[in-house]
Amino acid sequence: MSALTGAVATDIHNASNDLxxxxxxxxxxxxxxxxxxxxRYGLRLTAGLVAAKFWDIGDGFWKKLSQHHPQxxxxxxxxxxxxxxxxxxxxxxxxxxxxxIEILESLRKAExxxxxxxxxxxxSAFPDRNEHPYALTGxxxxxxxxxxxxxxxxxxxxxxxxxxxxxxxxxxxxxALDVACRSASGLVRFAALEAVxxxxxxxxxxxxxxxxxxxxxxxxxxxxxxxxxxxxxxxxTRFPHIQHALGKALPGCTDIALRAYVDSIDLSTPxxxxxxxxxxxxxEFSVTASIxxxxxxxxxxxxxxxxxxxxxxxxxxxxxxxxxxxxxxxxIWLGSFEDKDLVAQEMQRVESAFLLIExxxxxxxxxxxxxxxxxxxxxxxxxxxxxxxxxxxxxxFAKDAPAMDFPxxxxxxxxxxxxx
Numbered sequence: 477m478s479a480l481t482g483a484v485a486t487d488i489h490n491a492s493n494d495l496x497x498x499x500x501x502x503x504x505x506x507x508x509x510x511x512x513x514x515x516r517y518g519l520r521l522t523a524g525l526v527a528a529k530f531w532d533i534g535d536g537f538w539k540k541l542s543q544h545h546p547q548x549x550x551x552x553x554x555x556x557x558x559x560x561x562x563x564x565x566x567x568x569x570x571x572x573x574x575x576x577i578e579i580l581e582s583l584r585k586a587e588x589x590x591x592x593x594x595x596x597x598x599x600s601a602f603p604d605r606n607e608h609p610y611a612l613t614g615x616x617x618x619x620x621x622x623x624x625x626x627x628x629x630x631x632x633x634x635x636x637x638x639x640x641x642x643x644x645x646x647x648x649x650x651x652a653l654d655v656a657c658r659s660a661s662g663l664v665r666f667a668a669l670e671a672v673x674x675x676x677x678x679x680x681x682x683x684x685x686x687x688x689x690x691x692x693x694x695x696x697x698x699x700x701x702x703x704x705x706x707x708x709x710x711x712x713t714r715f716p717h718i719q720h721a722l723g724k725a726l727p728g729c730t731d732i733a734l735r736a737y738v739d740s741i742d743l744s745t746p747x748x749x750x751x752x753x754x755x756x757x758x759x760e761f762s763v764t765a766s767i768x769x770x771x772x773x774x775x776x777x778x779x780x781x782x783x784x785x786x787x788x789x790x791x792x793x794x795x796x797x798x799x800x801x802x803x804x805x806x807x808i809w810l811g812s813f814e815d816k817d818l819v820a821q822e823m824q825r826v827e828s829a830f831l832l833i834e835x836x837x838x839x840x841x842x843x844x845x846x847x848x849x850x851x852x853x854x855x856x857x858x859x860x861x862x863x864x865x866x867x868x869x870x871x872x873f874a875k876d877a878p879a880m881d882f883p884x885x886x887x888x889x890x891x892x893x894x895x896x
Contacts, residue, residue: 484526503527508545525614538621558615564638593706616646640667653686691725695733705740712753723760748799755804777805798853810861811868856880
């Protein structure tokens with residue numbers, strides 16, 4: 477196959493423009509009319525698939541083949557045979573360090589029990605993933621275009637990440653996500669999702685829609701959804717490029733799935749890593765979400781934010797958190813659904829607590845600083861909700877967000893602003 481691939485590639489690169497047109501025609505005929513009886517060793521099929529790799533721009537090649545050869549059962553049979561025969565043999569060389577052997581073993585265990593969060597961390601130890609040769613890549617893409625259900629059935633039979641990942645990797649990103657969405661295998665879904673998580677570029681509109689469809693399908697399994705969220709949403713700052721797709725998927729989720737989304741986000745101190753990413757997701761969510769969906773998600777976020785209270789229960793006297801990952805969702809609740817009188821009352825309560833702060837006992841200056849930061853941040857959130865109402869979330873995250881100066885007396889301002 478290697479020699480044949482080299483020969484076909486050389487032919488195409490050296491061909492004149494006139495010969496290229498004939499070469500394209502030959503490729504369509506060779507594959508469209510292919511039958512195993514006429515190509516016992518599959519050399520003609522292999523040469524045609526290698527050539528198809530060069531012509532398959534924008535999926536136009538397979539569409540043209542279907543137009544010229546509507547009946548192609550023989551070709552589909554040959555493609556299935558090639559794809560089903562592709563297996564990865566994982567061999568541990570003699571002398572491999574023990575820690576690498578342990579990583580591989582833990583990967584296999586996580587794979588067997590469907591622990592996707594653990595599997596995601598272990599697969600990062602294998603950044604150099606071998607790509608399939610041209611012929612096999614062409615076979616996978618051709619089978620997806622000509623008989624997608626056959627490819628999905630083959631994908632569902634994969635039992636290891638080392639086999640599922642290259643199969644999905646041979647497809648374009650949006651196509652791989654489509655296969656995962658229609659697959660019944662958690663391993664196939666993980667392989668497609670993991671490949672997207674490794675991307676370090678913005679997704680195209682087509683890829684975003686395909687990923688949103690996959691997220692929506694995942695969320696329909698109430699038991700598995702939290703484990704999927706633990707894989708890609710515990711720290712949103714790790715995967716900023718998926719946030720728009722997640723935001724497009726959330727409006728179609730159930731209340732249980734929406735609450736699981738809120739609960740999956742780690743609230744961090746002293747800095748709120750991921751608050752911008754969460755805001756991007758929820759901004760997209762708010763565009764199409766129903767009032768009921770926005771109410772359900774934001775109420776859950778507000779309850780969690782209120783109980784967390786900027787890490788007060790962590791007993792970390794060095795923490796001076798003044799932001800949270802859930803600020804955008806909290807402002808949705810306070811600006812759109814909370815009773816306005818309750819918002820005003822809470823602001824007054826915080827102001828009163830601030831004026832009495834010197835009557836409290838503080839173990840050290842850091843403890844005092846922590847309480848000042850927490851009260852100030854809490855007041856700012858309520859003040860923004862009161863000032864902007866339903867527009868509070870976007871106003872708070874805008875570049876020209878209005879300054880919310882805490883209503884301190886001159887004495888308190890001089891005394892406490894210097895330590896913040």
